[in-house]
Amino acid sequence: MTSAKSVAGSLRSANSIVLILHQNPDGDAIGSALALKLSLPDKTIRIACVDSIAGVFTEALEPLVVELTLASSADLFVILDCPDLKRTGFASPLARLAKRKKIIVIDHHQKGDLATLANEYYHDSDASSTCEMVANVIDELRLPINSPVATALLLGVHTDTGGFQHSNTTSNTLKLAARLVRCGADYQKLRSTLEPQRDLKKMRLWGEVLGSVSINSLGIAVARVSKATLAKTSATEKDLAGLAKYLCSIEGTKATLVLVETDTGWRGSLRTQSRTFNVGRLAKLLGGNGGRKVAGFLATDAVISGTIGGVDRLSAVKKAKGE
Known part of the structure; x- marks a missing residue:
């Protein structure tokens, strides 16, 4: 090595x-x-x-x-x-x-x-x-x-x-x-x-996103950010900095998944503060990679459509829970 x-x-x-x-x-x-x-x-x-x-x-x-x-x-x-x-x-x-x-x-x-x-x-x-x-x-x-x-x-x-x-x-x-x-x-x-810059467009973006956050049966808080949402709030993807960490503070959450729409599909960012939940393994199942605590992936609409609010529909995903 x-x-x-x-x-x-x-x-x-x-x-x-x-x-x-x-x-x-x-x-x-x-x-x-x-x-x-x-x-x-x-x-x-x-x-x-x-x-x-x-x-x-x-x-x-x-x-x-x-x-x-x-x-x-x-x-x-x-x-x-x-x-x-x-x-x-x-x-x-x-x-x-x-x-x-x-x-x-x-x-x-x-x-x-x-x-x-x-x-x-x-x-x-x-x-x-x-x-x-x-x-x-x-x-x-x-x-x-x-x-x-x-x-x-x-x-x-x-x-x-x-x-x-x-x-x-x-x-x-x-x-x-x-x-x-x-x-x-x-x-x-x-x-x-x-420190996160809390300007008005960022707060409007976060408000739109937080209003649609769901937590699935694995304890993953899922947030979806469409191009339409970014346009509506005059924000950019960089205004999402700190969102994943904030979602980790939700009671009962094991991990967070922030999905951002791109021209070709979706960019997924996974994060966890759990000692047992392996987001890197989950990202790999979705075509990406990363470590135990932070990971990411790129996926098409076809892959993402069944993950929002229900990532655990993929039976293999349960391996990522490790609990």
């Missing part, structure tokens, strides 16, 4: 590197990419993502330039916080590049198809976040962690642990967070910046 030391060696020997974020990147993907870029100023490093970066993250971090295409001339390609080729948004170009370029994956989710594509797959399902793993890589590079790097890493740790409230918060996570604060990360500023 690939180690942080092996990844550090590959980064050290490369002159030009492309860091790849998954679609609709979260704080962990963004923070891990920025931390690596800032730690290797002598390298030519580009960050690629098919989606734009949410404003709340750009306010919390150093300026971040993201490219919409892959620079195929780079020596090394590093995919961060993503187990599945499709979710990178660069499936076709990466499949071609894999035949002649070195590809590394750094991820803490349940393994996906990138495990077979990548030359090196640094994986740790016990890590709270990819940023926690990137911190190990930086240590193996024998590089200091300055204030901007510490802030980027703490962003990922904070967001993926739900502000240190989720069960993936371990003693190692807390030790790292303390170290990052000592290195100059301004946690209070970071936390205040990441």
